[in-house]
Amino acid sequence: MDLMNILFIAPFLDMADAPVFLAEVVISGVLTGVMYSLVALGFVLIFKASGVFNFAQGAMVLFAALTLVGLMERGVPVWLALIGTAAVMVALAFVIERVMLRPLINQEGIILFMATIGLDFLLQGVGQIAWGSNVKVLNVGIPNKSFEVGGILLNEFDLFAALIAAVLVGVLAVFFQKTAIGRALRAVADDHQAALAVGIPLTTIWVIVWSVAGIVALVAGIMWGAKSGVQFSLSLIALKSLPVLILGGFTSIPGAIIGGLIIGVGEKIAEIYWGPAFGGAIEGWFAYMLALVFLLFRPQGLFGERIIERV
Amino acid sequence: MNNARDIGDVLLKVEDISLSFGGVQALTDVTFEVRAREVLGIIGPNGAGKSSMLNVINGFYHPDKGRITYKGTTRTKMRPHEAARQGIARTFQNIALFKGMSTLDNIMTGRNTMMHRNFLWQALYLGPARTEELEHRRAVERIIDFLEIEAIRKTPVGRLPYGLQKRVELGRALAAEPELLLLDEPMAGMNLEEKEDMCRFILDVNDEFGTTIALIEHDMAVVMDICDRVVVLDYGRKIADGSPDAVRTNQDVIDAYLGVSHD
Numbered sequence: 105m106d107l108m109n110i111l112f113i114a115p116f117l118d119m120a121d122a123p124v125f126l127a128e129v130v131i132s133g134v135l136t137g138v139m140y141s142l143v144a145l146g147f148v149l150i151f152k153a154s155g156v157f158n159f160a161q162g163a164m165v166l167f168a169a170l171t172l173v174g175l176m177e178r179g180v181p182v183w184l185a186l187i188g189t190a191a192v193m194v195a196l197a198f199v200i201e202r203v204m205l206r207p208l209i210n211q212e213g214i215i216l217f218m219a220t221i222g223l224d225f226l227l228q229g230v231g232q233i234a235w236g237s238n239v240k241v242l243n244v245g246i247p248n249k250s251f252e253v254g255g256i257l258l259n260e261f262d263l264f265a266a267l268i269a270a271v272l273v274g275v276l277a278v279f280f281q282k283t284a285i286g287r288a289l290r291a292v293a294d295d296h297q298a299a300l301a302v303g304i305p306l307t308t309i310w311v312i313v314w315s316v317a318g319i320v321a322l323v324a325g326i327m328w329g330a331k332s333g334v335q336f337s338l339s340l341i342a343l344k345s346l347p348v349l350i351l352g353g354f355t356s357i358p359g360a361i362i363g364g365l366i367i368g369v370g371e372k373i374a375e376i377y378w379g380p381a382f383g384g385a386i387e388g389w390f391a392y393m394l395a396l397v398f399l400l401f402r403p404q405g406l407f408g409e410r411i412i413e414r415v
Numbered sequence: 416m417n418n419a420r421d422i423g424d425v426l427l428k429v430e431d432i433s434l435s436f437g438g439v440q441a442l443t444d445v446t447f448e449v450r451a452r453e454v455l456g457i458i459g460p461n462g463a464g465k466s467s468m469l470n471v472i473n474g475f476y477h478p479d480k481g482r483i484t485y486k487g488t489t490r491t492k493m494r495p496h497e498a499a500r501q502g503i504a505r506t507f508q509n510i511a512l513f514k515g516m517s518t519l520d521n522i523m524t525g526r527n528t529m530m531h532r533n534f535l536w537q538a539l540y541l542g543p544a545r546t547e548e549l550e551h552r553r554a555v556e557r558i559i560d561f562l563e564i565e566a567i568r569k570t571p572v573g574r575l576p577y578g579l580q581k582r583v584e585l586g587r588a589l590a591a592e593p594e595l596l597l598l599d600e601p602m603a604g605m606n607l608e609e610k611e612d613m614c615r616f617i618l619d620v621n622d623e624f625g626t627t628i629a630l631i632e633h634d635m636a637v638v639m640d641i642c643d644r645v646v647v648l649d650y651g652r653k654i655a656d657g658s659p660d661a662v663r664t665n666q667d668v669i670d671a672y673l674g675v676s677h678d
């Protein structure tokens with residue numbers, strides 16, 4: 105009876121008691137979720153277009169953030185450092201296509217996956233050799249003042265991050281749906297052979313998706329980096345994006361966004377209201393539990409394509 | 416038969432093409448030509464190597480041996496996107512459409528080789544790229560009218576019945592304004608009425624645009640009806656090559672088909 109109370113009644117009474125606090129918890133969850141979404145988005149782009157499960161997406165976030173901080177530490181103005189880092193990410197896409205994807209064309213997915221594990225180590229290593237491994241402060245001049253709306257404490261930085269993420273997703277949606285190249289990308293994601301038959305050059309498409317994923321990684325890197333410093337642990341948020349992908353479906357862009365938000369909000373609420381019952385630190389494993397439940401009941405995720413066994 | 420139409424010079428020639436998969440010899444020393452503006456039929460029992468031949472021509476398969484001469488240039492193999500750029504378009508035996516995309520978008524991808532603005536412009540969807548997109552859109556609308564598929568313009572093709580999917584796939588191939596059109600069993604699985612429509616489209620394309628067509632088909636009545644010339648494959652070898660009438664009465668061909676079931 106006591107257990108029932110702790111698990112199923114008390115948390116909801118707590119929520120009802122302090123709605124303003126609940127709102128703050130939800131908002132902070134949304135903002136963490138936006139970050140997860142951004143990383144998951146990079147995964148989905150690459151997975152859709154090339155069927156490659158890119159283990160190195162987290163390392164790309166770290167690498168982008170390290171490059172940006174490195175350039176700024178050397179006195180490069182913010183705007184130039186941003187352009188420079190974006191250029192580095194595009195160059196990286198060219199190199200990845202040339203030395204990793206092209207030689208492995210037509211190989212099993214698992215082999216490409218292993219290659220991205222190699223890429224993961226390489227990027228973390230190179231990033232830290234080039235720019236050092238100490239924790240760095242990233243300040244790109246995003247305002248960071250707190251203010252109150254209706255008793256709820258908000259932070260300018262968090263709002264800004266959410267806005268940037270929304271704009272990014274909007275731009276990507278237009279890019280995919282309205283442009284010729286977006287159509288070519290969707291075609292490649294749908295059927296490689298048919299795409300080749302209509303003359304879509306796969307290699308060019310790969311460079312483009314890895315570039316876009318690189319830019320998305322840069323945006324994620326800026327947000328996380330500015331919030332909690334640029335450090336090795338940035339690449340670990342990639343692990344959190346795995347449950348996001350399971351929730352959202354590996355091939356769905358809206359899925360990546362909504363999955364990220366659900367996990368972000370879910371783990372914050374779980375931590376605050378159910379944490380005491382479990383002795384705390386739920387935030388660390390809640391996402392994986394949720395993913396496990398999804399794997400059992402809806403393996404294709406919320407928005408993923410239905411998996412229908414061919415017989 | 417379209418005897419009035421003047422058949423031109425050799426557009427494509429394959430010579431001594433051999434291809435194997437592990438132990439399976441799919442093609443052995445196959446040689447034939449396709450002449451400009453003709454409708455060539457490729458027939459043969461199941462597993463004869465017909466699809467493999469089309470795959471060699473558009474570069475999906477690279478032959479172990481032999482030469483491919485297309486528009487005067489001789490190569491040992493084609494590459495798919497190069498073949499597409501050189502004016503070779505095709506359809507597949509097992510329809511290969513972009514299932515999640517609309518009919519319109521599928522056919523638009525067929526214009527890919529004709530998009531001239533570079534990728535950056537396209538990405539930005541600005542200025543000239545936008546004008547160009549509209550021009551392509553008009554060309555695609557003409558194809559949609561021609562194939563009488565206005566009603567399914569916005570439908571994701573994965574939801575269409577089989578016969579219509581085949582038609583959309585033809586539309587995507589036509590969108591490239593190809594010189595050589597390769598059709599792998601364009602009428603398989605269709606009812607009589609759908610077959611008649613498809614025959615009409617194929618002949619109209621050939622008539623109006625002078626498109627050269629090489630098609631694989633199992634329905635003999637159709638082959639005899641629309642082809643100017645027929646190449647027969649059996650166990651990866653060419654056993655006959657000539658007018659439909661000559662092929663029909665050829666003893667090797669009759670033997671190859673005797674007792675061999677085909678659908």
Ligand SMILES: Nc1ncnc2c1ncn2[C@@H]1O[C@H](COP(=O)(O)OP(=O)(O)OP(=O)(O)O)[C@@H](O)[C@H]1O
Binds near residue numbers: 436439441460463
């Ligand atoms: N990708 C492949 N891998 C292995 N074997 C193949 C491959 N493609 C074709 N083959 C083999 O090559 C032979 C010729 O096949 P192909 O598909 O060209 O025949 P087909 O004449 O098109 O037959 P059908 O009328 O059944 O379509 C067959 O034995 C087939 O199993």
Ligand SMILES: [Mg+2]
Binds near residue numbers: 465466467508
């Ligand atoms: Mg076949």
